[in-house]
Amino acid sequence: MSHQTSRRHFLRGGFNRPAVMRPLGALAPMTFEDTCTKCGDCARACPEGIIFRDDEGFPVVNLRRGECTFCNACVEACEPAALVAGTTWDWRAGATDQCLSKTGVQCRTCEDHCDARAIRFKLLVGGRSEPVFDRDACTGCGACAAPCPVNAIHFTHISQPQEDSTC
Ligand code: SF4
Ligand code: SF4
Ligand code: SF4
Numbered sequence: 001m002s003h004q005t006s007r008r009h010f011l012r013g014g015f016n017r018p019a020v021m022r023p024l025g026a027l028a029p030m031t032f033e034d035t036c037t038k039c040g041d042c043a044r045a046c047p048e049g050i051i052f053r054d055d056e057g058f059p060v061v062n063l064r065r066g067e068c069t070f071c072n073a074c075v076e077a078c079e080p081a082a083l084v085a086g087t088t089w090d091w092r093a094g095a096t097d098q099c100l101s102k103t104g105v106q107c108r109t110c111e112d113h114c115d116a117r118a119i120r121f122k123l124l125v126g127g128r129s130e131p132v133f134d135r136d137a138c139t140g141c142g143a144c145a146a147p148c149p150v151n152a153i154h155f156t157h158i159s160q161p162q163e164d165s166t167c
Pocket of ligand 1: 045061067069070073074
């Protein structure tokens, strides 16, 4: 890690920041921010239109805007190699308390959109039910997120099980 990197991340609290959902294949956070030139090529290459700029101009994925198909177009478009092939996608879906089913309103939209069949519903008292996400089956694709009528799907990085993404 360079002195410049170390100082920047110290000043920004980088060592304790919640994980940010970078595009597929992103290098480790500090290395990524040193390598990415903020050119925007990954965003232009994404056929799903789910890559945006964060406040600093770095690319960030928003799965509430659509699904990642793991097509690799963003990786292939990244000339500085801030995105590299063969890296796992370590995000998993969950539901916040905004979920309609948790409040007693019938909804199975997320389950209907999950090809991996990673979502099941657990019955609760009072006619409520709770979506339960199988973290082994979930691919983190985000197909469940955009269709959710109340934006209740959130994503967690497997290395930070208590931290939500900005997505
Ligand atoms: S893998 Fe494909 S769909 Fe996913 S963010 Fe990259 S370009 Fe978009
Ligand atoms: S689609 Fe959203 S509101 Fe509906 S059950 Fe899933 S998380 Fe809950
Ligand atoms: S992120 Fe994809 S695999 Fe995971 S629960 Fe949602 S639709 Fe299913």
